[in-house]
Every structure is written in C-alpha cells, then in structure tokens.
Amino acid sequence: HSVAVLGAPFSKGQKRRGVEHGPKAIRDAGLIERLSTLDYPVHDFGDLSFQHLEKDEPFMHVPFPRTVGRANKLLSSAVSSAVAGGHTCVMLGGDHSLAIGSVAGHAQQRPDLCLIWVDAHADVNTPTTSPSGNLHGQSVAFMLKDLQDKMPQLPGFSWMKPFLAARDLVYIGLRDVDPGEHIILKNLGIQYFTMKDIDRVGIQRVMEETLDHLLTRKQRPIHLSFDIDAFDPSLAPATGTPVNGGLTYREGIYITEEIHNTGMLSVMDLVEVNPVLAASREQVESTAGLAVDVIASCLGQTREGAPLPFQEIP
Ligand code: ARG
Ligand code: MN
Numbered sequence: 056h057s058v059a060v061l062g063a064p065f066s067k068g069q070k071r072r073g074v075e076h077g078p079k080a081i082r083d084a085g086l087i088e089r090l091s092t093l094d095y096p097v098h099d100f101g102d103l104s105f106q107h108l109e110k111d112e113p114f115m116h117v118p119f120p121r122t123v124g125r126a127n128k129l130l131s132s133a134v135s136s137a138v139a140g141g142h143t144c145v146m147l148g149g150d151h152s153l154a155i156g157s158v159a160g161h162a163q164q165r166p167d168l169c170l171i172w173v174d175a176h177a178d179v180n181t182p183t184t185s186p187s188g189n190l191h192g193q194s195v196a197f198m199l200k201d202l203q204d205k206m207p208q209l210p211g212f213s214w215m216k217p218f219l220a221a222r223d224l225v226y227i228g229l230r231d232v233d234p235g236e237h238i239i240l241k242n243l244g245i246q247y248f249t250m251k252d253i254d255r256v257g258i259q260r261v262m263e264e265t266l267d268h269l270l271t272r273k274q275r276p277i278h279l280s281f282d283i284d285a286f287d288p289s290l291a292p293a294t295g296t297p298v299n300g301g302l303t304y305r306e307g308i309y310i311t312e313e314i315h316n317t318g319m320l321s322v323m324d325l326v327e328v329n330p331v332l333a334a335s336r337e338q339v340e341s342t343a344g345l346a347v348d349v350i351a352s353c354l355g356q357t358r359e360g361a362p363l364p365f366q367e368i369p
C-alpha cells in the first residue's frame with residue numbers, strides 16, 4: 056500500500072503564534088526523503104489552505120470557534136478521501152484541535168476505528184471545564200459519544216456528530232490533566248497510562264495493555280494522534296505547552312514500533328511542533344527531527360535495520 060502526507064498549517068485552536076509552521080519544519084527536517092527509504096510509494100498532497108474568517112466572536116471563553124470548526128471540516132474531507140483512496144494517511148499539524156477533523160474524516164471511512172492519544176495532556180475539556188478556552192485542549196470531547204449531553208452546540212461544528220465510544224480510546228504519556236478532565240476520564244472509565252504508570256510498569260507493559268484493550272476483541276484500524284509535547288521538553292522544546300517529565304526517546308519510539316507491528320495503523324497525526332517558540336535553530340531541528348523519527352517508525356523504520364526479505368550476504 057501507499058502513504059499520503061497531508062500538511063495542516065493551522066493554529067487557531069490555541070493562542071500562541073507559530074504552530075502553523077509545523078508542516079514546513081517537519082518537511083524541512085527531511086520527512087519525505089526518509090519515508091521514501093521505506094518500501095512503498097509516498098504521495099505528498101502538500102498543505103491544505105485554510106480560510107481566514109473576518110468575524111469570529113468567542114463562544115463563552117472559547118476563541119475562534121467558527122475558524123476551528125471550518126478548518127476541521129475541510130481536513131476531515133481530505134483525510135476521508137485519502138483513506139478512501141487506500142492510503143495510510145499522515146497528517147502534519149498544526150495544533151491539536153486538528154485531530155477533530157482528522158479522526159472524524161477517518162471515522163467516516165472506518166467507523167470501527169480505535170484511537171491512541173499520545174500526549175502530556177488529555178485534551179478532553181469541554182467548553183465548560185476548559186480553564187483556557189483553547190480548542191486544542193478540547194478535541195477529544197468533540198469526538199466522544201459519551202460526552203454528548205455535556206457539549207454545547209458551538210458555531211462552526213454543525214457538520215459533525217460525536218462518533219467515538221470511550222472504550223475505544225487509550226491515552227499514553229499523561230502528566231498535566233485539568234481537574235474537569237480527570238473527572239471525565241474517571242466517570243467514563245477511559246483507559247489511560249500516565250508518566251507515573253510508565254515509571255511503574257514500563258513502556259513494554261503499557262503497550263501490551265493498550266493493544267490488548269483495543270484489539271483483542273477484533274482487529275481494527277488504529278488512529279494514532281501524537282502530540283510532540285508527549286516527549287520530554289529536553290527532546291521536544293519547540294512546542295506551545297511543554298511539561299517536564301515526559302517520554303524518553305526510547306519510550307516514544309517503542310510506542311510507535313509496537314503500533315507499526317500491529318499492521319493496523321491507518322491514520323496518524325503529528326501535531327504541536329512550533330518552530331517559532333524554539334530558542335535556537337538547533338531546537339527547531341531537534342524537535343522536527345524527532346517528529347520525522349516518530350513518523351518513520353510508525354511506518355516501519357526499525358532500530359534493527361530495514362525489514363527486507365531474506366538476502367544472501369553480498
Ligand atoms: N489542558 C490545557 C487546556 O485545556 C492544555 C491543553 C494543551 N493541549 C495541547 N494539545 N497541547 O488548555
Ligand atoms: Mn499536549
């Protein structure tokens with residue numbers, strides 16, 4: 056099969072500038088070249104162009120609702136077409152509000168999908184529980200069927216309906232969960248692994264339990280939504296909401312290798328790379344280079360070497 060790369064230069068799910076340059080930073084770090092060393096055709100569909108809305112009044116304390124809603128509608132059709140075209144789709148953000156459109160578009164084609172959310176944050180605030188108002192901290196709340204009666208109808212979002220059951224979602228890497236989010240995680244019985252859980256049982260057991268939880272009843276498509284701030288800020292400094300005590304390089308790559316090994320990865324997001332917030336060019340390059348490693352590993356790059364058929368020693 057083949058891979059489709061889709062850039063989503065968008066930042067209105069939060070208030071800092073620069074995250075719209077994420078797709079360019081990740082491409083400049085050599086993404087397409089790296090993917091072409093793996094064994095299948097890579098189609099770079101370029102970047103979506105999002106419309107600027109002149110008038111977009113806040114809803115409660117949530118800024119840019121119509122802008123975010125419309126961008127995600129566009130993204131959802133793009134992801135849906137890529138999946139329908141038989142591609143494994145890689146979405147480059149942009150801020151994490153883009154997961155709304157990415158997962159919704161994926162679900163249009165594959166309603167039986169499950170979601171693995173790798174992030175320091177749970178991004179499951181409702182407009183009511185959100186301390187910041189920012190939509191990149193609310194993406195999962197828009198998807199969950201179980202939260203439907205807690206979600207107000209936001210302008211810009213009438214195109215979508217919640218589509219995901221709480222049992223079809225697993226979080227990995229959490230270490231900054233807001234009080235309202237914690238109540239939601241507990242009330243809905245969502246499976247999650249915090250950094251403390253990784254400290255306690257190790258990343259190997261976390262991945263075993265994650266994949267057991269999602270795939271034992273049946274094999275089905277995986278959506279991986281990877282927020283670069285899941286990594287420790289020493290590895291991924293160029294991001295808008297860094298939190299100390301994150302994933303090591305090896306833990307992050309172990310997660311993606313195990314997801315690749317299922318053979319079920321169908322769409323992935325790589326979000327929140329913000330080159331403008333880096334203190335130096337080295338920081339931009341290390342953060343974007345890490346993003347390239349994560350994506351390549353999801354798509355089959357291994358630490359053991361290329362997974363070629365058996366060959367004689369030359
Ligand atoms: N929980 C905080 C909020 O709701 C931070 C969210 C950060 N999200 C992210 N995708 N980086 O605003
Ligand atoms: Mn985050």
Ligand code: MN
Nearest residue numbers: 151174178282
């Ligand atoms: Mn996030």
